Amino acid sequence: MEKFTTLTSRAIPLPIENIDTDQIIPARFLKAISKAGFGENLFRDWRYKDGKENADFVLNNTTYQGKILVAGDNFGCGSSREHAAWALTDYGFKVIVSSYFADIFKGNALNNGLLPVQVSPEVLKEMLSVIKANPQTNVIVNLEEQYIAVEGTGIKESFEIDAYKKMCLMNGYDDIDFLVSNKDKIEAFEASRTI
Amino acid sequence: MGKTLFDKVWDSHVVHQVENGPQILYIDKHLIHEVTSPQAFNELEERNIPLFRKEQIVATADHNVPTKDQHLPIQDLLSKKQVEMLTENCDKHGVTLYGLGHPYQGIVHVMAPELGITQPGMTMVCGDSHTSTHGAFGTIAFGIGTSQVAQVFASQCLLLSKPKSMRITVNGKLKKGVLPKDVILYIIAQLGTNSGTGYFVEYAGDVFENMTMEGRMTVCNMSIEMGARGGMIAPDETTFNYVKGREFAPKGEDFNKKVSYWKTLPTDADATFDKEYTFDAADIAPMVTYGTNPGMGIKITERIPSKDDVSFEKSLEYMGLQKGEKLLGKQINYVFIGSCTNSRIEDFRIAAEYIKGKQKAANVNALIVPGSQQVAQQIKEEGIQAVFEDAGFEMRQSGCSACLGMNEDKIPAGEYCVSTSNRNFEGRQGQGARTILASPLVAAATAIAGKIVDVTEEIKELELV
Numbered sequence: 128m129e130k131f132t133t134l135t136s137r138a139i140p141l142p143i144e145n146i147d148t149d150q151i152i153p154a155r156f157l158k159a160i161s162k163a164g165f166g167e168n169l170f171r172d173w174r175y176k177d178g179k180e181n182a183d184f185v186l187n188n189t190t191y192q193g194k195i196l197v198a199g200d201n202f203g204c205g206s207s208r209e210h211a212a213w214a215l216t217d218y219g220f221k222v223i224v225s226s227y228f229a230d231i232f233k234g235n236a237l238n239n240g241l242l243p244v245q246v247s248p249e250v251l252k253e254m255l256s257v258i259k260a261n262p263q264t265n266v267i268v269n270l271e272e273q274y275i276a277v278e279g280t281g282i283k284e285s286f287e288i289d290a291y292k293k294m295c296l297m298n299g300y301d302d303i304d305f306l307v308s309n310k311d312k313i314e315a316f317e318a319s320r321t322i
Numbered sequence: 323m324g325k326t327l328f329d330k331v332w333d334s335h336v337v338h339q340v341e342n343g344p345q346i347l348y349i350d351k352h353l354i355h356e357v358t359s360p361q362a363f364n365e366l367e368e369r370n371i372p373l374f375r376k377e378q379i380v381a382t383a384d385h386n387v388p389t390k391d392q393h394l395p396i397q398d399l400l401s402k403k404q405v406e407m408l409t410e411n412c413d414k415h416g417v418t419l420y421g422l423g424h425p426y427q428g429i430v431h432v433m434a435p436e437l438g439i440t441q442p443g444m445t446m447v448c449g450d451s452h453t454s455t456h457g458a459f460g461t462i463a464f465g466i467g468t469s470q471v472a473q474v475f476a477s478q479c480l481l482l483s484k485p486k487s488m489r490i491t492v493n494g495k496l497k498k499g500v501l502p503k504d505v506i507l508y509i510i511a512q513l514g515t516n517s518g519t520g521y522f523v524e525y526a527g528d529v530f531e532n533m534t535m536e537g538r539m540t541v542c543n544m545s546i547e548m549g550a551r552g553g554m555i556a557p558d559e560t561t562f563n564y565v566k567g568r569e570f571a572p573k574g575e576d577f578n579k580k581v582s583y584w585k586t587l588p589t590d591a592d593a594t595f596d597k598e599y600t601f602d603a604a605d606i607a608p609m610v611t612y613g614t615n616p617g618m619g620i621k622i623t624e625r626i627p628s629k630d631d632v633s634f635e636k637s638l639e640y641m642g643l644q645k646g647e648k649l650l651g652k653q654i655n656y657v658f659i660g661s662c663t664n665s666r667i668e669d670f671r672i673a674a675e676y677i678k679g680k681q682k683a684a685n686v687n688a689l690i691v692p693g694s695q696q697v698a699q700q701i702k703e704e705g706i707q708a709v710f711e712d713a714g715f716e717m718r719q720s721g722c723s724a725c726l727g728m729n730e731d732k733i734p735a736g737e738y739c740v741s742t743s744n745r746n747f748e749g750r751q752g753q754g755a756r757t758i759l760a761s762p763l764v765a766a767a768t769a770i771a772g773k774i775v776d777v778t779e780e781i782k783e784l785e786l787v
C-alpha cells in the first residue's frame with residue numbers, strides 16, 4: 128500500500144447523496160480477476176450515456192480536476208465490493224470527502240490507501256460551493272494533523288480517524304502483516320475455546 | 323450490567339485488544355464466492371502466505387452464473403473465467419466448493435443456513451454485504467471487502483473496532499398479507515438508509531419471535547440497507563428446530579451441549595443499547611419502494627411524498643415517477659421473485675399459494691429464481707413448480723440472477739420490475755432498469771394483475787400468513 132501523509136490538490140464536486148457502490152462501479156464490470164483497470168469504468172453509467180460521453184457529468188468536464196472527490200452525504204452505501212475503492216484509486220483519487228461514509232466502503236478505502244475524510248454537513252456545503260465557483264481552488268488534506276482546509280478561504284476542519292488506521296496509512300502497512308505477526312495469539316485463542 | 327446478545331458473541335471471539343486500536347476478532351466461518359475472492363487469493367499467493375484454516379471456509383458460485391442450462395459451459399467468457407478461477411483456487415488451496423452442478427450450490431446466504439453451516443453464537447463473514455442474513459440465527463455475520471477476505475484467509479481473524487448497538491423492537495401482531503419483507507422495508511423507510519451506520523442491530527419483540535427462520539433471514543438480510551453492518555435475532559426454539567438435523571449441524575449429545583450454550587446468548591434484561599427504536603406491528607402494511615434507495619418506500623396504498631431536494635428529484639426522474647403519484651394500479655411488465663432476501667422455500671410457498679389456479683397477466687415477464695439447488699428440488703417436490711409453470715411464470719436455476727444482473731438476467735432500460743430483491747439502486751437490475759422492491763406476495767399479485775394491487779384487499783379470503 129502507498130503511504131499517505133499530506134495532499135494538496137484541486138477537487139472535483141459531486142453533490143449527490145447516497146452514491147452507492149453500484150453507481151461507483153456497476154456489477155457488470157466486476158468480472159475481472161485482478162485489481163487493475165477498474166478506473167475506466169468508474170461511475171460508468173453517469174459518465175457515458177447511449178455509448179457517448181455525457182458532457183453533463185462532472186468527470187467529463189475538464190474545468191474540474193484533482194485527486195480529491197467531494198461527494199454528497201452517505202457515500203459508498205450498498206454492496207461490499209472493494210472494486211469501488213479500486214475504481215476510485217485506479218482513476219487517480221486519493222481522498223474522498225463526504226459528510227457520511229458507509230461502513231464497509233470506509234474500511235475498503237482505508238485498506239487501499241484511499242482516505243475517506245468525514246466533514247460536517249456545513250463544511251461539505253461550503254466546500255462544494257467554493258469549488259464549484261472557483262475550480263482552481265486547492266484543498267489541503269493533512270493526515271498527520273488530521274485536518275482538511277480549503278486554500279484561500281477560512282474553511283478548515285479537523286477529522287477523525289482510527290489511530291491504528293492512521294498509523295497504517297502513514298507507513299503504508301496493512302492489516303495482513305499485523306494479523307500474521309499475531310499468529311501465536313490466534314492459535315492460543317483457538318486452543319483455549321471450550322465451545 | 324447485563325450484556326446484549328451481540329456483546330456475548332463478540333466478546334467471546336476477541337483474540338486480542340490492540341492498545342489504543344482495534345481488536346483482533348476470530349472468525350468461525352468464512353463463506354466465499356467467485357466475484358470477491360480471486361484478488362484475495364492472488365494477494366496471498368503474491369505474499370507467499372498459506373491459508374490459515376481452510377476447513378473453516380466454504381465456497382459457492384452464485385453471483386456470476388447463468389440460471390439457464392447450468393450443465394453447459396458458461397457462454398460469457400469473462401464470467402466463465404471467473405467461475406473457473408474459483409474452482410481452480412479452491413482445488414489448489416483445499417477449500418470445499420459447491421460449484422455449478424453441485425446439489426448444494428446456491429446463493430451463499432441461502433446455501434449456508436440450509437446446510438446447517440450457520441449456527442447461533444458464531445462469527446461469520448463473506449465478501450458480500452448481505453452476509454447480515456445469517457444474523458437471523460443469533461450469529462454475528464457481516465460483509466467484508468476483498469482485502470479482508472485475504473486477511474481471514476491468512477489468519478482466520480479481522481482487525482475491527484466493536485460497533486455500537488441498536489435495538490429495534492416491533493411488538494403486536496402483523497396484519498394479514500404483511501410479510502417479513504414489509505416489516506424491514508417499513509423500518510428502513512422510517513429510519514433512513516444511514517441510520518444504522520456504525521451499529522449492529524438486534525431485532526426484538528413479538529413480531530420477530532413469531533417469525534419463521536426464513537422470515538428472520540429476510541429481515542436480517544436487509545439490515546445493511548439501513549447502513550448497519552449486521553442484524554441479529556436471539557436464538558430460540560424456532561432456531562434450534564431449524565438447525566437440528568441439517569447436514570453440518572452438530573449431532574446427538576454435541577447438539578444438546580450447543581443448545582444449552584445457545585440458550586445463554588439472548589440479551590440480558592438489564593443490558594442497555596446505544597440506540598433503541600420501537601414500532602407497532604399494527605402500523606405496518608405491504609410496502610413498495612418508489613425511488614433508488616431502499617429507504618424510499620411507502621405503504622402500497624400511499625402516495626409518493628413531495629420533497630424539494632436535488633437527490634430526491636434525480637431519483638424520481640430516474641424512476642419516471644412524480645411526486646404525489648400513487649403506485650397502486652401502475653402497469654408493470656417485469657416481476658422477479660428471487661435473491662438472498664426472498665428465494666427460500668417459504669417465499670415460494672406464499673407466492674404459489676396466491677397464484678394457484680390463476681394466470682399471469684399477458685404483459686408480464688415473471689421470473690422465478692430459487693436461492694439454491696435444494697430449494698429448487700423442494701419446489702419441484704412440493705408441486706410449487708407446477709403451479710408457477712401453469713400460471714405462465716418462468717422457472718430458472720439457482721443464483722443471484724436479476725438481483726444484480728451480472729449474468730444475462732437483466733431488466734430492460736426504462737422498464738419497471740417489481741422485485742423481491744433488496745436493492746433498487748440505479749441500474750442494479752440492468753442499465754436503466756427501474757426496480758420496485760416488494761414482498762413475494764406483492765410480486766406474485768403484480769404478476770397476476772399486470773399492475774400493482776393492494777394485496778390486503780386481495781387476500782381476505784385466502785389463508786395466508
Ligand code: SF4
Pocket residue numbers: 384385429430431450452661662663721722725726743744
Ligand atoms: S442475491 Fe443479490 S444481494 Fe444476495 S448475494 Fe446475490 S447479488 Fe448479493
